[in-house]
Amino acid sequence: MTVAMTGPDGLPPLRDVIARHGIAARKALGQNFLLDLNLTARIARAAGDLSGTDVLEVGPGPGGLTRALLAAGARRVVAVERDPRCLGALAEVAARWPGRLEVVEGDALAVDAAALLGRPAAVVANLPYNVGTELLVRWLRVDWPPWWSGLTLMFQREVAERVVAAPGSGAYGRLGVLAGWRTTARILFDVPPQAFAPPPKVTSSVVSLTPRPEPLAPAPLEALERVTAAAFGQRRKMLRQALKPLGVDPLALLEAAGIDPTRRAETLDVAAFCALARAYAARA
Numbered sequence: 001m002t003v004a005m006t007g008p009d010g011l012p013p014l015r016d017v018i019a020r021h022g023i024a025a026r027k028a029l030g031q032n033f034l035l036d037l038n039l040t041a042r043i044a045r046a047a048g049d050l051s052g053t054d055v056l057e058v059g060p061g062p063g064g065l066t067r068a069l070l071a072a073g074a075r076r077v078v079a080v081e082r083d084p085r086c087l088g089a090l091a092e093v094a095a096r097w098p099g100r101l102e103v104v105e106g107d108a109l110a111v112d113a114a115a116l117l118g119r120p121a122a123v124v125a126n127l128p129y130n131v132g133t134e135l136l137v138r139w140l141r142v143d144w145p146p147w148w149s150g151l152t153l154m155f156q157r158e159v160a161e162r163v164v165a166a167p168g169s170g171a172y173g174r175l176g177v178l179a180g181w182r183t184t185a186r187i188l189f190d191v192p193p194q195a196f197a198p199p200p201k202v203t204s205s206v207v208s209l210t211p212r213p214e215p216l217a218p219a220p221l222e223a224l225e226r227v228t229a230a231a232f233g234q235r236r237k238m239l240r241q242a243l244k245p246l247g248v249d250p251l252a253l254l255e256a257a258g259i260d261p262t263r264r265a266e267t268l269d270v271a272a273f274c275a276l277a278r279a280y281a282a283r284a
C-alpha cells in the first residue's frame with residue numbers, strides 16, 4: 001500500500017503539487033514559487049490576526065501562501081491567478097477548505113477583486129515582479145480610507161526599500177512619498193533567493209503597509225502625484241528648476257509652500273510635498 005505524503009495541512013507537499021499539475025515556472029508570469037510551508041505560514045502570520053477577515057491574494061500559483069492563509073483562519077480568500085495551469089492545484093486547496101477559497105482566473109490589473117471581498121479585507125501576496133509596483137500604487141490611490149485593512153506584500157528588496165524610504169535616502173522617490181502619505185510602511189523580513197523555485201537573482205522582502213485613518217497631511221492626490229513626478233523626474237536638480245515642467249512659476253509655488261527653492265526633491269519630507277501639492281492645486 002502506498003501512503004500519500006501530506007503536509008501539516010493535510011495537503012501534499014508543494015513540490016508534488018507542482019509536478020502533478022505540470023506547473024513548470026514561467027518567467028514571463030513572474031513565477032518564483034515558495035515551497036517551504038513554514039515560510040508561507042510566517043508570511044500569513046505577518047498579516048496579523050486573519051480570523052474573520054477576507055483576504056485578497058494576487059498570484060496564488062500552486063497555492064502555498066493560499067494554504068497558509070486558510071490555515072491561519074482567514075474567513076475567505078479571493079485569489080486572482082492569471083495562469084490557468086494553476087487552477088487544478090487551487091481546486092484541491094478549495095476542496096480542503098470548503099466554501100472559503102474563491103479562485104478568479106484573470107489578470108489582477110483587470111479584475112475588480114475588491115468588489116468580491118467582505119469587510120474587513122486584507123491583501124496578502126507574493127506578487128509577480130512585473131506587476132507588483134503597479135498593483136501597490138493602485139491600492140494606494142483608492143478613495144480614503146481604503147477598502148483594505150492592511151497590505152502584506154512580497155517584493156524584490158530594491159522595491160521594498162523604495163516603498164519604505166525616508167527623505168535623504170537614494171531610494172526615496174514617488175513611491176515612498178505616496179506610501180508614506182497614506183500608510184505606515186515597514187519591511188518585516190527578507191527572504192533569500194534559495195527560498196523560491198526557481199530562485200530569482202535578488203533578495204526579496206516582505207513589506208507591511210497599514211493605512212493611516214487620515215493621510216499624513218492634506219493634499220489632493222492628483223496634485224501630489226504631479227509635483228512628486230516633476231520633482232523626482234529631475235532629482236539632482238534644485239526644485240526651482242525641476243518643477244518647471246508643471247507649467248506654473250516654480251518660485252511662486254515654492255514660496256507659497258514655504259520651501260527653499262535651492263533644495264532638491266530627496267530632501268523634502270512627505271509633509272513638505274503635501275504643502276507643495278496644495279500650493280500647486282491652488283494655482284493650476
Ligand code: SAM
Nearest residue numbers: 029032033034059060061082083107108126128
Ligand atoms: N503565491 C505563489 C507563491 O508564493 O509561491 C506564487 C507567487 S509567484 C511570485 C507570482 C504568481 O502571480 C504566479 O502564480 C503568476 O502566474 C501570477 N501572476 C502573474 N501575473 C499575474 C497577473 N497579472 N494577475 C494575476 N496573477 C498573476
